[in-house]
Amino acid sequence: MCRVWHGVLSLLVAFSARDEISVDGEGESVVVTIGDETLELSRDAAKELKTGVGDALTRRESFFRTACVHREDGSYVVERRNADSTGNSAVFETFDEVRRLFDRLPETFDADDLSKAGLTGSRRHMLVRHFAEHPGFACELESRSPIRARKLS
Template sequence: MRLVEKFSGSPDLRAERRGDRVVVALDCDDDADELVLSTDDAEQLRDSLTDALTARESFVNTAGVRRPDGSYVVERRGADSAGNRKVFESFDALRRRCRRLPETFTAEDLSATGLTAGRRHMVLWHLVEHPAFPVALASRQPLTAEKTAGDDAGRSTRQDGEKTATGVAEP
């Protein structure tokens, strides 16, 4: 059974109970696959999906946390005080904020979006480090980033196709 493959459109996902089983169905491009699970296995899948959707992603300078309520938190890696984090309504809210920034921007440009003090630098670093944002580090002094060519999903499409841990493309 194929559970993962490339397809051109968004899949149609559904889950339903059939007796003492749970059926998870994935329909894509006129092809359907079903996975029949016991209740225990379905609960384990639900817990795994919840963990994946609310996972913490750590980078060199920052971390991102997707909360169960849908909000997204950018925090300075290793810091535990509220002054070292910024909560966004959602990951998409941060993505929209990034789209509104100029092609080349500094931490100061993030002031216009309501960020203050060190949080501006933290969010700029997060945009550089996170692979979902087409942003690269242009300069450390002053801290400056620039947008790179991105695909429709907002991912960077550099020559090597990857961001490094520091967000700087390496040869």
């Protein structure tokens, strides 16, 4: 089945990880095929879709003292909330890299445990806080001074 989209794009595409995806940009339109579904988009609609997908891949989450950014390139940045210098952030290639770091930490951990992973300075303390604040990590602060967190079962 082929659908032609013109003008303003309001497209929601759902597909399985098993679906093959192909894009053909030759000619005056862009043809996107996902599994057995084919859509022909005007170039303007394709640009709008590209922008929408990029915006969906890039998102910022703010917590009490930390924030994180999922970048379009797949990298994951942990930063102090409202900080304006790179000295207050740690960049990871992917969120999975941060997940693996958390999984390797002992049940109770502190900033020194993160220095063994190559983090330096205040980034170590910031990451302990981030693990405790982010709902994706089963963890809570055990003490603030010195900063120490405990994984939850």
